[in-house]
Amino acid sequence: MQHLRRMEDRVVLLTGGGGGIARGVARAFADEGAKMILTDIFPGGMERTKAELEHDFGTEVFTCVADGSKEDEVKEAVEKGAAHFGKLNVLINSAQTSASGLTLVEHTQADFDKAIYSGLYATFFYMKYAFPFLKETKGSVINFASGAGISGKPGQSSYAAAKEGIRGLSRVAANEWGAYDINVNVVLPLVMTDKLAQWGQENPEMFRKNLDEIPLGRYGDAQKDIGKVCVFLASYDAKYITGDTLFIQGGVGMKP
Template identity: 30%
Template sequence: MLLANKTALITGASKGIGRAVALAFAKEGAQVILLARSMDLLEKLKSEIDASAVSKAIIFQADVRKYDELKKVFDELNQNKIYIDVLVNNAGIMKDAVIQMVQQQLIHDIYETNVFGTISASQLAVKSMLKKRGGSIINLTSIVGVHGNLGQSVYASSKSAVIGFTKSLSKELASLNIRVNAVAPGFIDTEMTQSMDQRFHEKNIQSIGMKRIGTPDDVARTILFLASDLSAYVTGQVIGVDGGMII
C-alpha cells in the first residue's frame, strides 16, 4: 500500500476531488482526517471509508476561512499525539465575473478560501509534520492559475497565489524533509463545473486534447503520487492534470 502508516489531512473532503482523494488515500492504507463545512456529507464518507479501509476516518466540521476553527482541529489532533504526514489543501471555491462585475465580497470569498485557507492550514500542518521529521503538502491550484482565463481574473489570481505560495514554501521546507507541490486540474467533472452553462461546457471539451472531461479520480491519482514516497524527490512543482487542455 502506497500510504501505509501515513496520516493525511484533506480539506474540502466532502465532495468532488477532495472526496476522491479521501477514498484513494484510505484505500492505500492512510489514516485519513477529513475536514469540510458539511458534517452530513462527511459522515456519509466516513461510513464508506470505515466499512472497507484499514483505518477509521476522523472527521471535523471546519471552515478553512476561519483560522480558529482550523487551529482547534490541529490542537485536538496534537493533544491526542496525532501528527500528520500529508496535507491536501483542496478546499476551494470558484465564482466567475468579468472585472466590472466583481463585487468586493466576491474577492474576499475567493481569497479567504483559496489563499488564506491554504496558507493557514499549511502553517498549522508544518508544525505537525516537524514532529514526524518530514511530510508532503499538496495544494490544489488550477490550469487557469497558470494560464489565466476570461471572466476568472479573481479566481485565477487566487490560484496563481497558491502557485507562488507552493514554490516559496517548498524552498523554505526542503531541508526539513517537507515537500510542497501543487496540482493544477483542468476541466474536471465536479459540482463546480456541472453548474456551468452548457455552451461553455461544450467549448471546454473541444479545447481538451483528449476530448473528454477529467474525473475527480484522475486528479486524485496524481495527488496520491505526490503524497506517497514514489515522489520522494519531487518538490516545488506544479503538475497539470488537464488531458492536454489549451486555454
C-alpha cells in the same frame, strides 16, 4: 498483482472533505491504506465521505468542522486531528469557493474576499499549523490551484488570484521547508463533477466543444486521475519533487 498500499500507516489531512473532487482524492488515499482527517465548513458532505471511506475501505476517519478562513478554527482542526492519530504525514489543501462568473469590475470587495479567504488564507493557515507535525514526519504538502489562473479565464478574477497566490505560497514553502525534507507541490486538475455533468446536459454543444479541446478527449476522474497523482506526490517515490506544478488536465495547458 498485489496492491501496493503506499499510504499504509500514514495520516492525511484533506480540506474540503465533503466536496466532489476531495471525495475522489480521499478515496484514492483510503484505497492505499491512509488514515484520513477530513475538514470542511459543512458537516453533511464530510460525514457522507467519512461513512463511504469506512464502508468501502475500512479506513479510520477523523472529521472536524472548520472554516478555513478563520485561523483559530484551522489551528484547532489540525491539532485535534494530529492528536487523534498521533501524527500527520500529508496535508492536502483542496477547499475553495469564489464568485465565479462575475467580471473583474463586477466584483465587490466581499466577492474578492470570499475567494482569497477560503482559498489563499485557508491554505496559509493549514500549512502554518501543520508544519510542526510535518516536520516530525518529513511529510508532504499538496495544494490545489487551477488552470483558470494560468490562462486568465474570464469571469474568474478572484478565483484566479487566489489560486495563483497559492502557487506562490507553495514555492516559498518548498524553499523554506526543504531543509526539513518536506516537499510541497501544486496540482491543477481538470475533473468531471456533478455540476459539470449537469451543465453538459444543459449545454451539449458547448460541452462537446470543450471536450474537443482536451487532447485526451475526456475530463479527469477525481479518484483515478487526480487522486492517484496526489498519492504519488505524497509517496516516497516523489520525495525529490518539490516546488512544482503538475497539470492533471489531459493535455490542456501543456508547456514546453
